[in-house]
Amino acid sequence: MRVNLVLTGFGVVGREFVRLLQEKHRFLRRAYELDFRLVAVGGRGGFITSEDGLDLKILGDAEPGSDSLETFSKNSGLPLMSTFDQADALIEATPTDTDSGEPGFGYIMKAIHHQMDIVAISKGALVRHYDTIFTAADANQVKLKFSGATAAALPTLDIGQISLAGSEIVSIEGILNGTSNYILSSMQREQVSFEEALKAAQHQGIAEANPRLDVEGIDSACKILLLANSLLGSRLSLSDVTVTGIVGVSSEDIIEASAQGKKMKLLARAYKQDGTVRVEVGPSMIGSDHLLSSVDGTNKGIVFRTDTMGDVGAVGGSSSPRGAAAAALKDLIHLYHTT
Amino acid sequence: MRVNLVLTGFGVVGREFVRLLQEKHRFLRRAYELDFRLVAVGGRGGFITSEDGLDLKILGDAEPGSDSLETFSKNSGLPLMSTFDQADALIEATPTDTDSGEPGFGYIMKAIHHQMDIVAISKGALVRHYDTIFTAADANQVKLKFSGATAAALPTLDIGQISLAGSEIVSIEGILNGTSNYILSSMQREQVSFEEALKAAQHQGIAEANPRLDVEGIDSACKILLLANSLLGSRLSLSDVTVTGIVGVSSEDIIEASAQGKKMKLLARAYKQDGTVRVEVGPSMIGSDHLLSSVDGTNKGIVFRTDTMGDVGAVGGSSSPRGAAAAALKDLIHLYHTT
Numbered sequence: 001m002r003v004n005l006v007l008t009g010f011g012v013v014g015r016e017f018v019r020l021l022q023e024k025h026r027f028l029r030r031a032y033e034l035d036f037r038l039v040a041v042g043g044r045g046g047f048i049t050s051e052d053g054l055d056l057k058i059l060g061d062a063e064p065g066s067d068s069l070e071t072f073s074k075n076s077g078l079p080l081m082s083t084f085d086q087a088d089a090l091i092e093a094t095p096t097d098t099d100s101g102e103p104g105f106g107y108i109m110k111a112i113h114h115q116m117d118i119v120a121i122s123k124g125a126l127v128r129h130y131d132t133i134f135t136a137a138d139a140n141q142v143k144l145k146f147s148g149a150t151a152a153a154l155p156t157l158d159i160g161q162i163s164l165a166g167s168e169i170v171s172i173e174g175i176l177n178g179t180s181n182y183i184l185s186s187m188q189r190e191q192v193s194f195e196e197a198l199k200a201a202q203h204q205g206i207a208e209a210n211p212r213l214d215v216e217g218i219d220s221a222c223k224i225l226l227l228a229n230s231l232l233g234s235r236l237s238l239s240d241v242t243v244t245g246i247v248g249v250s251s252e253d254i255i256e257a258s259a260q261g262k263k264m265k266l267l268a269r270a271y272k273q274d275g276t277v278r279v280e281v282g283p284s285m286i287g288s289d290h291l292l293s294s295v296d297g298t299n300k301g302i303v304f305r306t307d308t309m310g311d312v313g314a315v316g317g318s319s320s321p322r323g324a325a326a327a328a329l330k331d332l333i334h335l336y337h338t339t
Numbered sequence: 340m341r342v343n344l345v346l347t348g349f350g351v352v353g354r355e356f357v358r359l360l361q362e363k364h365r366f367l368r369r370a371y372e373l374d375f376r377l378v379a380v381g382g383r384g385g386f387i388t389s390e391d392g393l394d395l396k397i398l399g400d401a402e403p404g405s406d407s408l409e410t411f412s413k414n415s416g417l418p419l420m421s422t423f424d425q426a427d428a429l430i431e432a433t434p435t436d437t438d439s440g441e442p443g444f445g446y447i448m449k450a451i452h453h454q455m456d457i458v459a460i461s462k463g464a465l466v467r468h469y470d471t472i473f474t475a476a477d478a479n480q481v482k483l484k485f486s487g488a489t490a491a492a493l494p495t496l497d498i499g500q501i502s503l504a505g506s507e508i509v510s511i512e513g514i515l516n517g518t519s520n521y522i523l524s525s526m527q528r529e530q531v532s533f534e535e536a537l538k539a540a541q542h543q544g545i546a547e548a549n550p551r552l553d554v555e556g557i558d559s560a561c562k563i564l565l566l567a568n569s570l571l572g573s574r575l576s577l578s579d580v581t582v583t584g585i586v587g588v589s590s591e592d593i594i595e596a597s598a599q600g601k602k603m604k605l606l607a608r609a610y611k612q613d614g615t616v617r618v619e620v621g622p623s624m625i626g627s628d629h630l631l632s633s634v635d636g637t638n639k640g641i642v643f644r645t646d647t648m649g650d651v652g653a654v655g656g657s658s659s660p661r662g663a664a665a666a667a668l669k670d671l672i673h674l675y676h677t678t
Contacts, residue, residue: 020505020647024505027505027507028505032504032505153647153648153649153651154651155494155498155501155502155651155653158497158498158501158502159494159497159498159502159653162494162497162501162673163494163497163498163653163669164669165371165668165669165672165673165676166359166363166366166367166371166665166668166669166671166672167665167669168366288627288633289633289635290633291633291634291638291654291655292633293632293633294627294628294629294630294631294632294633295630296628299630299650301654303654303655306665308359308492308661308662308664308665308668309492309655309656309661309662309665309666310492310655310656310657310659310662311638311655311656311657312492312493312494312653312654312655312656313653313654313655314494314498314502314651314652314653314654315630315640315642315651315652315653315654316630316642316648316649316650316651316652317648317649317650317651318649318650320649322647322648323647323648323649325647326505326506326645326647326648327648329504329505329647330502330503330504330505330506332505333504333505334501334504337504338677
């Protein structure tokens with residue numbers, strides 16, 4: 001089956017997705033009978049497009065960023081277009097802006113209008129306009145998957161929707177942000193301050209120059225919000241989530257946790273209480289008997305409490321552009337191949 | 340959608356499955372538009388059958404065991420039949436016999452002959468006759484799911500087949516048997532001998548009177564074998580698995596593990612080496628940085644090493660008849676409802 005793709009956003013994750021398409025092309029045809037062709041890639045300056053498929057090798061070798069698309073346009077003679085034409089699916093990988101939800105929201109609504117299926121990696125549009133997007137998608141019979149926006153390689157939606165089918169999810173608890181978990185792990189293991197651990201994480205490319213989304217808990221809040229809306233039936237938005245990040249975690253807090261034989265973790269929680277769904281993010285100490293206590297470094301983890309299967313969770317899926325791109329590829333496979 | 344079911348085996352898991360069918364009946368209709376009707380239940384003495392559906396309340400309240408089916412027959416006036424008629428699906432929950440694979444094998448082949456889909460909970464038939472069963476199922480376009488035989492509520496096949504789609508699984512490592520994990524956890528936490536821990540587990544109903552399958556590693560071997568055959572493409576049988584159980588784990592071994600800050604676990608492993616798949620089960624010490632190090636008591640866990648998503652695993656799914664029955668119900672839902 002031939003599937004024509006549009007990719008919006010050519011950052012490190014978008015570029016990694018292009019690399020995976022190339023690296024896995026033969027495997028995807030053999031294992032799933034899927035032949036993906038990238039017909040458009042868009043960045044700040046516009047879209048490069050080709051009905052016959054863009055050269056994945058050239059794009060995969062390029063530096064991430066919109067400038068590479070302009071260079072590609074110049075070198076190939078393909079003009080930069082202002083938008084994309086109808087295709088089979090959109091891979092939405094623009095930077096997350098939790099205030100406006102743009103530019104992802106515009107791209108997603110355009111794809112829905114074109115009846116294109118959607119794999120979202122960026123979170124902004126989903127956390128700002130969840131209801132609008134899903135109402136429009138349903139009305140247009142468009143399928144939308146977003147593993148890449150809910151902890152990427154860590155299977156969260158999969159477990160909630162598939163592995164727990166027939167069970168009732170009572171609560172969700174997760175370590176959903178690899179960067180903040182790495183910082184807390186370093187603070188505890190190496191007995192350094194938050195500032196020192198953050199600087200080291202930035203030096204290693206684990207934390208961004210502007211680490212706000214991660215260390216203030218916003219990224220975790222986006223993920224648990226999307227999980228709650230998908231799995232617990234709520235229709236909450238980001239302002240409904242009580243969020244405390246790890247900026248205020250002191251060396252004394254860490255020493256206290258160690259003294260109690262515990263670990264400090266940034267936990268995201270969603271649960272039903274008095275008929276409503278509550279969602280919150282904040283630092284907590286967890287003991288060695290907690291299923292997530294061995295989730296250290298950039299690893300993530302999630303535990304679902306259920307009525308019939310006890311506690312079931314996932315661990316691992318260490319944060320990386322490759323992992324996020326692989327999660328999007330997984331979603332894409334499931335849009336067109338049923339196992 | 341109406342789905343007529345045959346259940347073979349009325350032990351604790353079979354009875355729990357009946358209870359779940361009753362408890363979840365309304366929910367399953369609402370959430371998945373599935374209306375399951377139990378038309379036959381078979382035990383050692385024969386089958387009770389009813390085209391209109393057997394009374395789930397009476398069966399769910401009965402003691403587990405074939406005798407209850409005979410009592411049901413007497414009280415209801417329904418005669419015991421020698422076998423079952425064609426229906427939509429078979430739930431195979433007879434006791435696991437890894438030597439003969441019977442009686443499950445006979446029931447499974449009969450179901451395939453009737454073009455009934457199958458949800459297997461018992462392992463004997465699958466580990467003895469994997470190739471025969473799947474060849475026949477393919478030839479008859481029969482779907483067969485067996486989450487209940489591969490660690491039940493712990494999502495193992497789901498993650499391998501669904502969450503890791505597009506990735507290559509390099510190796511699988513798991514704590515797949517709740518009983519032996521409980522015994523090892525007790526030995527380490529309470530500093531008791533294997534015999535004392537086993538006796539306590541038997542007293543609590545966690546270990547069976549004849550604990551051979553669990554403590555000799557055979558149950559773990561069955562599960563990792565089925566995972567390897569399903570996910571790594573092998574066609575191995577039980578005799579190909581190198582198995583060491585926990586019977587030989589001494590108090591000294593446990594003390595040594597504790598001294599090193601590690602835990603003793605019964606690990607089941609499958610990996611590719613020199614073009615072939617190797618499968619082995621044996622006790623190992625794992626450090627606190629291992630993703631499975633917080634998997635204690637009757638909990639289970641599994642980690643897949645992949646080429647694109649790093650290490651991804653599942654934890655929890657504590658062993659219980661209810662968890663095993665819920666895993667079978669999940670499989671049944673997926674046979675008839677695609678998300």
